[in-house]
Amino acid sequence: MALVEAAMAAHQGKALIFGNIRYAPKDDSTVKAAMHVSYEKYQELGLAEYGTAHVMQFWREYHLTKFEGWAYENEARLAINAPPDEQCFVPFGQALRHVLIGEGAAAEEIAEIERLAAAHGVQVSGVRWRNGMPVRVPTKLLPR
Known part of the structure; x- marks a missing residue:
C-alpha cells in the first residue's frame, strides 16, 4: 500500500487504478465486449464522448x-x-522492498543493481526458470 499512497500524494486529482490482475480465458465474454466498438453509438455520440x-x-x-x-x-x-x-513519476521510497533480476541481465547490470539496492536497504534476488516456473535464487547463481 505504500506505493499506492506515494502515487496518490504525487498525483493528486488524477484517477488512479490499482488492483490485482484478473487472468481471463481467451474466450472470456467481458474481454470480447471490451474490444467491440459500436459504430452506431460512436456515430451518435462522437469520438470523445463514446x-x-x-x-x-x-x-x-x-x-x-x-x-x-x-x-x-x-x-x-x-x-x-x-x-x-x-x-x-512516483517516488516509491519505502515501497520498494525487493528487486528480482532475470537471467538476461549482464554482470555489470547485476552489480549496479545490487550496489544501488544495498544503499537503500532493498533486497535483490535472481529469478531462474525451473520446470516452467520462476524460482528465486541468489544473484550469484544467475548466468553471467
Missing part, C-alpha cells in the same frame, strides 16, 4: 486483465490517468 464512456465501462478489462497464460506472474498493477505527454 471513447470516454467505453473506457469507463471497461476500465477493468483494459487495465487489470490479462490472458490466463500469464497467471504465473501473480501481478498487481498501478496506473495513473494523465495526458499522454505528461511524465508520471
Whole structure:
C-alpha cells in the first residue's frame, strides 16, 4: 500500500487504478465486449464522448486483465490517468522492498543493481526458470 499512497500524494486529482490482475480465458465474454466498438453509438455520440464512456465501462478489462497464460506472474498493477505527454513519476521510497533480476541481465547490470539496492536497504534476488516456473535464487547463481 505504500506505493499506492506515494502515487496518490504525487498525483493528486488524477484517477488512479490499482488492483490485482484478473487472468481471463481467451474466450472470456467481458474481454470480447471490451474490444467491440459500436459504430452506431460512436456515430451518435462522437469520438470523445463514446471513447470516454467505453473506457469507463471497461476500465477493468483494459487495465487489470490479462490472458490466463500469464497467471504465473501473480501481478498487481498501478496506473495513473494523465495526458499522454505528461511524465508520471512516483517516488516509491519505502515501497520498494525487493528487486528480482532475470537471467538476461549482464554482470555489470547485476552489480549496479545490487550496489544501488544495498544503499537503500532493498533486497535483490535472481529469478531462474525451473520446470516452467520462476524460482528465486541468489544473484550469484544467475548466468553471467
